[in-house]
Amino acid sequence: MELWSKLRNLDAYPKVNEDFYSRTLSGGLITILSSLAILLLFFSEIRLYLYSATESKLTVDTSRGERLHINFDVTFPALPCSLVAVDTMDVSGEQHYDIRHDITKKRIDHLGNVIESRKDRVGAPKIERPLQKHGGRLDHNEVYCGSCYGAEETDDQCCNSCEEVRDAYRKKGWAINNVELIDQISHKINKLSFGEEFPGVVNPLDGVEWIQDNSNGLTGMYQYFVKVVPTIYTDIRGRKIHSNQFSVTEHFREAIGYPRPPPGVYFFYEFSPIKVDFTEENTSLLHFLTNICAIVGGIFTVAGIIDSFVYHGHRAIKKKMELGKLG
Numbered sequence: 001m002e003l004w005s006k007l008r009n010l011d012a013y014p015k016v017n018e019d020f021y022s023r024t025l026s027g028g029l030i031t032i033l034s035s036l037a038i039l040l041l042f043f044s045e046i047r048l049y050l051y052s053a054t055e056s057k058l059t060v061d062t063s064r065g066e067r068l069h070i071n072f073d074v075t076f077p078a079l080p081c082s083l084v085a086v087d088t089m090d091v092s093g094e095q096h097y098d099i100r101h102d103i104t105k106k107r108i109d110h111l112g113n114v115i116e117s118r119k120d121r122v123g124a125p126k127i128e129r130p131l132q133k134h135g136g137r138l139d140h141n142e143v144y145c146g147s148c149y150g151a152e153e154t155d156d157q158c159c160n161s162c163e164e165v166r167d168a169y170r171k172k173g174w175a176i177n178n179v180e181l182i183d184q185i186s187h188k189i190n191k192l193s194f195g196e197e198f199p200g201v202v203n204p205l206d207g208v209e210w211i212q213d214n215s216n217g218l219t220g221m222y223q224y225f226v227k228v229v230p231t232i233y234t235d236i237r238g239r240k241i242h243s244n245q246f247s248v249t250e251h252f253r254e255a256i257g258y259p260r261p262p263p264g265v266y267f268f269y270e271f272s273p274i275k276v277d278f279t280e281e282n283t284s285l286l287h288f289l290t291n292i293c294a295i296v297g298g299i300f301t302v303a304g305i306i307d308s309f310v311y312h313g314h315r316a317i318k319k320k321m322e323l324g325k326l327g
Contacts, residue, residue, distance in 0.1 A: 026310045034303035041295045049288045052236045052280040054200070061230050061275035068228075068244075073191040074265065077112065081105040185263050186211045187222065194269075195243035198233035198278075204248050220254040221262075226269035229276055236280040245276065 076084055086103060089095040107116040145158035151168035152159075159165045188209040193201070210222055226248050233241040246269070255263055 024311060024314075026314070027307050030303050030307045030310070034299050038296055038299050041299075042292065045288060045291050045295065049283045049285075052282050055279050055281055057277045057279070059275050059277060061271070061273055063230065063275075066242075069195050071191060071193045072189075075108070075112070075188045075190060076185070077108070077110075077188075078186060081107050185222070185265070187265055192267075193244075194228050194246055195231075196241050198231070198241045198243050199235075200278075201231075201243070201245060204246070208250075210252070220252055222265045223251045223253060224265075224267045225249045225251070226267055227272055228269050229272045229274065231276045231278065233278045234280065236282065 084105065085097070086099045087095065087097045088099060106114045109115055145156075148157060148159035148165055148168040151165070151172045153168070153171065157168070159168055186209075188207075189205045190207070191203070192205045193203045205224065226246050229245045229247075231243050231245050233243065235241075
């Protein structure tokens with residue numbers, strides 16, 4: 001009996017007889033509000049528990065010699081397919097011209113609809129060669145010579161840009177009105193990414209479009225300075241995706257001065273020494289239960305403090321009012 005009595009004295013939750021309870025309207029309102037808050041936070045914790053969260057970590061990139069896969073889809077609405085080529089140059093100065101491996105050229109009409117699609121690789125059918133100003137077709141080793149639209153001073157004069165056509169017209173003393181009819185290097189980047197797609201990746205150049213200003217007739221270099229950040233994405237099953245993210249700065253350089261820089265679209269990219277690791281993680285059951293207990297206990301404790309403050313404040317005001325009436 002003494003043991004049971006000692007255990008009863010250790011009770012941290014003494015019970016109060018229901019006859020001594022005093023229920024108030026303010027207490028009922030606080031109970032309803034606190035219960036709603038508990039339910040809201042409870043369902044929020046369930047959502048966080050059921051769905052994985054992505055944790056990020058920055059490390060120094062020590063990988064070397066890995067192959068970079070570049071995925072691009074660029075539209076040139078005013079250039080023939082046979083004049084569009086892909087050239088590359090690395091930091092050591094090694095250059096590769098007219099790359100055709102794994103590249104498909106799609107011929108489009110003035111509305112952007114695909115007319116013809118052909119693989120541009122070794123052994124693939126050749127796309128029709130463009131007309132030279134003399135009416136012949138462009139041979140493989142021949143340099144393209146554009147028309148000056150009747151303003152040529154000599155038979156071998158070429159106009160390969162709007163500025164050159166304008167200069168030729170100016171020397172003739174002619175006025176040029178339909179600059180928009182001259183070949184432009186306007187373009188739209190439908191897609192540009194480095195590596196495999198992974199959840200949450202954002203490619204900032206997707207959908208970017210440049211329309212050349214025809215007011216001055218100048219061509220130039222569309223330059224994109226790209227900073228590539230190596231990225232590893234690990235999903236909830238442990239599968240790793242080695243890919244890249246990138247940031248970009250755009251710049252247009254007009255073809256002014258001699259020798260004029262060749263017009264075109266240029267991508268200058270370099271790798272960041274920092275690598276980003278994304279990892280999908282689920283909240284543990286123990287962490288979930290701890291949060292639920294913290295929510296329930298915390299809200300009831302705060303609600304009890306608020307209820308006590310309201311109750312005793314109401315009693316103090318009521319007592320002062322009664323004393324005032326008696327006085």
